[in-house]
Amino acid sequence: MKDIIDLELLTDIVKTPGAPGYESRIRNRVIEEIKDLVDEWYIDHIGNLICVKKGSKNPDGKKLMYAAHLDEISFMVTHIDDAGFLKFHTLGGFDPKTLTSMRVIVHGKEDLPGVMGCKPIHIMSPEERTKAPKISDFYIDLGLSKEEVEKYVSVGDTITRKQEIIQMGNLINGKSFDNRLSVYILIETLKQLKTIPYDLYAVFTVQEEVGLRGASVASHGINPDFGIAIDVTIANDTPGVPGHEKVTELGKGTAVKIFDASTICDYRMVDFLKRTATNSEITWQSEILTAGGTDTAGIQRMGKNGAIAGALSIPLRYVHQVIETAHPEDIKSTIDLLVKASESIDTYNWEHR
CATH class of the missing domain: 2.40.30.40 (Peptidase M42, domain 2)
Incomplete structure (x- = not known):
């Protein structure tokens, strides 16, 4: 498992507290990890941590926004x-x-x-x-x-x-995986990125659990052309659940969101993420979640021009319960796809069709 994810870093991120509206301790912990990985970073008035990595070939000033929320229920x-x-x-x-x-x-x-x-x-x-x-x-x-x-x-x-992370068979189990898994994933993505075409705004958002508030403010300020939220989703791959209610399954890869109760993801972003994953031999699955929402909605709607937005989700058993359970391979595949998407976003035809 040590070869798949950095369990020590993930454990530290999970145990650092950050209630909605009170994210300073986890935000400061993230700053320690990212301050030397980006060209600049700043904190906006509501508390979002916005990290900017400049693109290498961006004459039109295109902006790509990623969002992973810091707060925990x-x-x-x-x-x-x-x-x-x-x-x-x-x-x-x-x-x-x-x-x-x-x-x-x-x-x-x-x-x-x-x-x-x-x-x-x-x-x-x-x-x-x-x-x-x-x-x-x-x-x-x-x-x-x-x-x-x-x-x-x-x-x-x-x-x-108060819960510790444990390894449980092939899985990991702990509290606040929603959404500390995504915080970890965005940090690891920044560590792996080298040359990217467009300016990347990696945003560690606040107050998602009480209404997608941080992402809405950040998107309005950044006005991104493209956006991807990173969050968790339901894995109902447990006894007594019929196949059509599973949403996702552990170990089947990162989930490319198509729909949830707050967002119809842009069909172009869905296609881009699926194609990128398939061409890069990254394991993925589709996600349609009929209840709940993520920062995708804030990214998509609140920029001045709107954004071509989608999401990657980590399958999770026991969401919003005392403990939550994830598969390390799904975490890794999410990182891999974010890296590939960041590096190749300029190669896709984004025209409406």
């Missing part, structure tokens, strides 16, 4: 009760049934470990036992009194999940 403290337990609000979409007994880190004046709790099944009524839990049923236990908690924690502090 998280929580925010809304209340501290008299016994020191925390109530919270979600930042991004969670499946409540996956939260029971999950370890978390509360990012106050110091990082404090905690655990999510709810009423034990032993004292639930028969009606309660048959109902799915709600976010409001949960609290966070820090093991401290209210007085001790208030020394470190305030309403508005953010909370992230």
Whole structure:
């Protein structure tokens, strides 16, 4: 597995916190990796990290934008009760049934470990036992009194999940693969790029999980001609799921997005990515996701002229749950295709047809 991906770097990226709107720690970690790989980098007002690599033959000033969002689904403290337990609000979409007994880190004046709790099944009524839990049923236990908690924690502090990456057979398993896998992929792509025809804007975006906000701002400022978002997608290749609901499968390569609930990808970008992958012998699969969306929508719509936009997605089991699972080969194929696409984007006929 060490020959496929840099697991040490990926682990460091995954464990560095970054709730929506509070991405500074993970952004600073990314800056350490990319500052010597690009011609310039800057941070815009909303917090996007924008990295520019100049093209070698670009008389028309063409711009290519890549987007990988920094933020992870998280929580925010809304209340501290008299016994020191925390109530919270979600930042991004969670499946409540996956939260029971999950370890978390509360990012106050110091990082404090905690655990999510709810009423034990032993004292639930028969009606309660048959109902799915709600976010409001949960609290966070820090093991401290209210007085001790208030020394470190305030309403508005953010909370992230605490999980380690493990190797599990041929796969890797950990938290916040959405979208730290893509952050890792974009860093590795910048490391491998040499000569590219068009100016590349590699953007590590903010606040994707709460409405594609960073990508929309970045695209409006950059006004790219072309754009590719890098994100994860659902791999329902598990027992009990019929073939037509699988979306993607682990180990079948990077997924070329065709459609999701926020974007109909430009047919030219879809064709370009498929052709590039096939001609370069890079393993790929198609993705049609009938719910959910990615930064592709912000890239496509928010530039002043619109953009020819698409996306590459990493298949993921257990998306938006306590842990997520990916195949290293799918990560590698995404990097490989981004590199090839960056180097050959000027060879494709982009005229409408």
